[in-house]
Amino acid sequence: MSVLVASRIRSQLAYRASFWTDVATSAGVGVIEYVEIYALLSSVPVLGGLDLVQATLVYALANLGFALADLVFGSLDTIPTLLRAGQLEALLVRPLPLMLQLVASDFQLRRLGRAVASVVILAVVVPLADVDWTAGRVYLLLVTPLAGAAIYGALFAAAGGLQFFVVDGAEITNSFVYGGGYAGQVPGSVLLAPLRAFFTFVAPATLTGYLPALVLLGLPGPALLPAWLGWCAPLFAVWAWVLAALAWRGGVRHFTGAGG
Amino acid sequence: MLRALPALAGAELRRYSSYRLAVWAGVVTNSVFGLIRASVLLSAVSAAGGRLAGYDTGQASTYVWLGQGLLAAVAIWPWSEIADRVRTGDIAVDLARPVDLQLGWWARDLGRAAFLLPARGLPPLVVGALLVGVELPGSWLAYPLGALSVLLAVSVSFHLRFVLNLVAFWTVDVRGYLSFYFVLVGPLSGVLVPVHVLPAWLRTVAYATPFPSMIQAPIDVLGGRVTGVDALPVLLAQAAWLAGLVLLGRVVMHRALHRLVVQGG
Numbered sequence: 001m002s003v004l005v006a007s008r009i010r011s012q013l014a015y016r017a018s019f020w021t022d023v024a025t026s027a028g029v030g031v032i033e034y035v036e037i038y039a040l041l042s043s044v045p046v047l048g049g050l051d052l053v054q055a056t057l058v059y060a061l062a063n064l065g066f067a068l069a070d071l072v073f074g075s076l077d078t079i080p081t082l083l084r085a086g087q088l089e090a091l092l093v094r095p096l097p098l099m100l101q102l103v104a105s106d107f108q109l110r111r112l113g114r115a116v117a118s119v120v121i122l123a124v125v126v127p128l129a130d131v132d133w134t135a136g137r138v139y140l141l142l143v144t145p146l147a148g149a150a151i152y153g154a155l156f157a158a159a160g161g162l163q164f165f166v167v168d169g170a171e172i173t174n175s176f177v178y179g180g181g182y183a184g185q186v187p188g189s190v191l192l193a194p195l196r197a198f199f200t201f202v203a204p205a206t207l208t209g210y211l212p213a214l215v216l217l218g219l220p221g222p223a224l225l226p227a228w229l230g231w232c233a234p235l236f237a238v239w240a241w242v243l244a245a246l247a248w249r250g251g252v253r254h255f256t257g258a259g260g
Numbered sequence: 261m262l263r264a265l266p267a268l269a270g271a272e273l274r275r276y277s278s279y280r281l282a283v284w285a286g287v288v289t290n291s292v293f294g295l296i297r298a299s300v301l302l303s304a305v306s307a308a309g310g311r312l313a314g315y316d317t318g319q320a321s322t323y324v325w326l327g328q329g330l331l332a333a334v335a336i337w338p339w340s341e342i343a344d345r346v347r348t349g350d351i352a353v354d355l356a357r358p359v360d361l362q363l364g365w366w367a368r369d370l371g372r373a374a375f376l377l378p379a380r381g382l383p384p385l386v387v388g389a390l391l392v393g394v395e396l397p398g399s400w401l402a403y404p405l406g407a408l409s410v411l412l413a414v415s416v417s418f419h420l421r422f423v424l425n426l427v428a429f430w431t432v433d434v435r436g437y438l439s440f441y442f443v444l445v446g447p448l449s450g451v452l453v454p455v456h457v458l459p460a461w462l463r464t465v466a467y468a469t470p471f472p473s474m475i476q477a478p479i480d481v482l483g484g485r486v487t488g489v490d491a492l493p494v495l496l497a498q499a500a501w502l503a504g505l506v507l508l509g510r511v512v513m514h515r516a517l518h519r520l521v522v523q524g525g
Contacts (some may be wrong), residue, residue, distance in 0.1 A: 022435075022436055022439070025443060026439075032447060035458075035462075036452040039459060081446065169282055171286050172284075174289045182293065
């Protein structure tokens with residue numbers, strides 16, 4: 001398996017100029033939604049109770065988690081294409097789990113650009129954010145991007161599973177995968193109540209940035225979102241993977257082949 | 261040729277209308293993103309004391325939902341159908357037809373938009389009106405002028421994407437160019453936040469590009485932010501970008517076709 005991933009990485013590094021352009025563009029894709037937060041917070045002092053530095057902290061934490069998940073699981077997006085082309089059967093007869101093969105066979109190192117961009121933003125914004133550091137908060141800062149990656153990874157996997165049921169309607173999964181990425185990057189307090197509930201307790205995107213940031217900043221949470229939930233991101237990641245496992249197993253069992 | 265163009269448009273309209281599930285899925289996704297977008301913009305308007313860059317609560321919500329409604333028809337995200345046909349050599353089939361490449365694909369794109377505008381545009385607008393609230397424009401003139409503005413927006417978007425696809429005649433892999441377009445179109449077209457809300461320097465950058473003609477302009481006209489005579493500069497700017505892009509497309513197309521080599525076949 002590692003041989004497969006390594007060969008994918010070597011092939012991508014073979015064309016250096018093209019690779020670095022791709023890395024830069026991937027970083028740009030990660031920063032697009034930040035333009036919205038930056039533009040609004042240069043016109044108004046606070047958004048959802050957070051100032052520019054605090055909202056940037058939320059953005060960077062969530063974006064790092066999303067970028068890491070996209071690096072590993074982003075290739076599951078291609079399932080509808082594989083299904084239509086009848087290429088999935090070839091993978092199913094091999095003696096390796098399907099998800100592992102999909103992840104390894106299309107590992108795109110260029111997606112690292114997005115993660116690097118969020119690490120840079122984090123490195124700038126964390127010292128500015130006036131955090132009262134304790135051992136617990138240092139731990140939270142380190143664990144949040146990993147828990148975030150696990151949560152968004154679960155969303156990618158759940159989407160992958162659902163795509164077996166709705167090949168033509170695969171765009172529906174964007175509403176909770178990319179919608180979750182978007183909802184996670186904005187201060188959770190701005191979200192309308194039903195979205196707030198959905199993106200916390202079903203697709204736990206607010207756990208990837210907003211709630212941990214509240215703990216780091218020592219701020220209370222809005223209705224439905226008490227700040228102490230920010231410590232629970234790993235638990236929510238486990239819950240998200242339970243849902244993802246159900247969707248993935250259901251999807252693969254539902255697969256009937258294209259007669260290839 | 262003149263009979264072929266409506267036929268191409270009609271065929272494309274029927275092609276898109278045959279994927280019912282895709283339309284439904286797109287509507288759900290546009291609506292969810294609309295709810296998040298409206299949440300963020302309304303929170304900013306309220307933080308600004310009820311008015312931000314001329315948008316009050318109702319106008320901000322209208323902005324978001326008109327934007328979500330226009331997204332699919334204007335097709336602001338990159339598209340690579342022509343580039344893919346260049347890569348596979350299928351472009352030879354298009355060139356064998358007695359229809360101009362640029363005009364033929366423009367007609368097809370208008371057919372696509374003619375289906376997607378009502379099918380993918382109206383439902384999110386209804387969702388927005390029910391859940392957040394949408395304001396109708398004050399003057400009836402907003403509808404005919406808005407329709408013209410949307411037609412110009414769809415055409416500007418098509419010709420931008422057409423030129424982008426022609427890059428495939430020089431370099432087989434256009435993925436990098438498409439991603440770069442994706443990075444620019446979000447912040448500069450007005451789809452993330454109204455261009456009027458951008459900081460001055462970014463607004464200047466935006467208006468140096470055709471991107472505001474794709475989303476900001478039609479929403480300004482349809483939503484009634486500019487009406488009557490005030491709408492003319494907006495429509496003229498769209499028309500000027502369109503004329504420039506059509507011309508650019510022709511020049512690039514002629515150069516591309518002169519160096520085209522179709523393998524095999």
